[in-house]
Amino acid sequence: MEATVKLEISDAEWEVMRIVWTLGESNSRQITEILADKMGWKSATVKTLLGRLVKKQALTTRKEGNAFIYTPLVAEQDAMDSATRALFGHLCQMKVGQTLADLIDNLTLSKENIADLQAQLADKAKTAPETVACDCLPDGCDAMKQEA
Amino acid sequence: MEATVKLEISDAEWEVMRIVWTLGESNSRQITEILADKMGWKSATVKTLLGRLVKKQALTTRKEGNAFIYTPLVAEQDAMDSATRALFGHLCQMKVGQTLADLIDNLTLSKENIADLQAQLADKAKTAPETVACDCLPDGCDAMKQEA
DNA sequence: AAAACGCGATTACAAGTGTAAACTTTAGTC
DNA sequence: GACTAAAGTTTACACTTGTAATCGCGTTTT
Numbered sequence: 571m572e573a574t575v576k577l578e579i580s581d582a583e584w585e586v587m588r589i590v591w592t593l594g595e596s597n598s599r600q601i602t603e604i605l606a607d608k609m610g611w612k613s614a615t616v617k618t619l620l621g622r623l624v625k626k627q628a629l630t631t632r633k634e635g636n637a638f639i640y641t642p643l644v645a646e647q648d649a650m651d652s653a654t655r656a657l658f659g660h661l662c663q664m665k666v667g668q669t670l671a672d673l674i675d676n677l678t679l680s681k682e683n684i685a686d687l688q689a690q691l692a693d694k695a696k697t698a699p700e701t702v703a704c705d706c707l708p709d710g711c712d713a714m715k716q717e718a
Numbered sequence: 719m720e721a722t723v724k725l726e727i728s729d730a731e732w733e734v735m736r737i738v739w740t741l742g743e744s745n746s747r748q749i750t751e752i753l754a755d756k757m758g759w760k761s762a763t764v765k766t767l768l769g770r771l772v773k774k775q776a777l778t779t780r781k782e783g784n785a786f787i788y789t790p791l792v793a794e795q796d797a798m799d800s801a802t803r804a805l806f807g808h809l810c811q812m813k814v815g816q817t818l819a820d821l822i823d824n825l826t827l828s829k830e831n832i833a834d835l836q837a838q839l840a841d842k843a844k845t846a847p848e849t850v851a852c853d854c855l856p857d858g859c860d861a862m863k864q865e866a
Numbered sequence: 867a868a869a870a871c872g873c874g875a876t877t878a879c880a881a882g883t884g885t886a887a888a889c890t891t892t893a894g895t896c
Numbered sequence: 897g898a899c900t901a902a903a904g905t906t907t908a909c910a911c912t913t914g915t916a917a918t919c920g921c922g923t924t925t926t
Contacts, residue, residue, distance in 0.1 A: 580913055584808055592810070592854040598873070604856060614916050617874070622913090636922060637873055650809050650817045655824055657805050660732055661798050662740070667831030669798045671838055674818070676803055681846045683815030684839050690819055691832050691839070698829045706740040708752060728883060746903065762886045765904070770883090784893050785903055 577644060577652070579628055585609060586619045587628060591646040597637050664704035725792060725800070727776055733757060734767045738777060739794040745785050812852035 579587060585608070589601050598620055602613045620640060623629040628649075631638040658666055679687070727735060733756070737749050746768055750761040768788060771777040776797075779786040806814055827835070 578912085581808065582914060588808075588810060588854040592852060607856060611914095612916060613873090614918085615914075618914085618916075621875075646810065647813060647816060647820070650813060651820045653805060653809075654817055654821045657801060658821060658825060660729065660736075661801075662736060662794065663826065665795060665798060666825055667827050667834070668795060669802055670822070670825070670827075670831075671835060672795070672799045673802045673806060674835070674838060674842070677806060677814055677818070678811065678850050679815050679818075679842065679846055680850045681843060681848060683818075683850070684843045684846055686815070687819060687822070688836060688839050688843075690822060691836050694822070694827065695829060695832045695836075698827055698832055700829060702826050702828045702831070704740060706736040708755060726882085730884060759884095760886060761903090762888090763884075766884085766886075769905075783903095784891085 577626060577628055577649070579623075579626070579649060579653075582615075583619050583623055583626075583628070586616065586623060587642065587646070587649070590629060590640050590642050595639050595641040597634070597639050599637070601640070662704055662706050664702050667702065725774060725776055725797070727771075727774070727797060727801075730763075731767050731771055731774075731776070734764065734771060735776060735790065735794070735797070738788050738790050743787050743789040745782075745787050747785070749788070810852050810854050812850050815850065 585605060586601060589604055590596050593600070598613075598617060601620070602611075602616045605611045605616050606613070620629065624631060624640075628642070628644055629640045630643050631640055633639075658669075661669060733753060734749060737752055738744050741748070746761075746765060749768070750759075750764045753759045753764050754761070768777065772779060772788070775791055777788045778791050779788055781787075806817075809817060
């Protein structure tokens with residue numbers, strides 16, 4: 571049983587992580603250059619974010635000369651999965667299906683992605699329930715409507 | 719062109735919204751009862767959240783006797799869609815396919831949901847690109863790897 | 867060696883969030 | 897009409913987040 575430490579990566583921090591994840595490792599100069607360009611951030615801002623990410627243990631450092639080299643301590647896919655599961659976890663379960671549909675409408679997926687999803691859905695259909703109930707209220711949800 | 723006002727609903731506020739969305743409208747006593755139970759919140763906490771939601775224009779009120787009746791000003795599905803689009807919007811586009819797959823693994827979908835998604839995907843496949851590139855770095859992404 | 871520059875660390879500071887207590891107003895009750 | 901209970905309003909307070917400036921130190925340059 572993994573004692574998964576809940577890692578909260580903020581939006582701004584996420585931008586930093588994406589770069590380190592993609593590069594595998596990087597130093598603050600390189601990260602700063604990219605984010606100065608992409609986000610218009612000052613180097614001080616990036617330094618703050620890097621510091622917070624190290625404190626949060628999302629990144630680790632290794633000294634190289636006068637500077638640090640930053641490496642991810644969490645896998646990008648894991649972070650993406652927790653973030654999405656956290657979000658969907660507090661949405662009305664009855665409406666996640668539609669939300670997923672609306673989301674997919676806005677995403678660009680490759681043919682391969684789509685094929686994989688189709689296979690996955692075909693399999694999932696075998697054990698899928700007929701309906702999914704709303705879980706927003708203690709009782710059944712549709713109950714007590716407009717009791718106010 | 720709708721001037722869509724960016725509505726930021728926090729996690730705690732979301733819990734309140736779910737109840738009002740589901741009931742259609744409600745008063746603070748009813749909401750407090752449910753959340754005292756589900757979240758362990760004091761009535762003062764719920765009052766604060768209701769106040770913030772009214773100020774943010776996520777809810778509106780109508781006086782009834784000594785109390786207010788709260789009604790949503792934003793549709794639940796719209797709020798869910800913005801929240802999910804906002805999240806996926808800052809994830810690596812190359813990895814959203816896998817993320818979606820991992821997410822679906824964790825969701826309960828009805829047979830109908832699945833059928834709808836399958837139809838949607840079949841249609842989307844027609845115009846899908848062969849691959850989706852990573853958009854985490856300015857250049858091509860896989861470029862400059864390990865330059866540090 | 868002195869000066870300048872790059873890097874990490876410390877400090878800043880307002881806005882948003884979670885969580886609530888205290889105060890005030892209002893609507894019934896005796 | 898005075899009192900009380902419930903609902904709304906104000907105040908509180910620590911933590912997170914976005915966005916930096918500044919400080920101190922080691923390294924590079926003149």
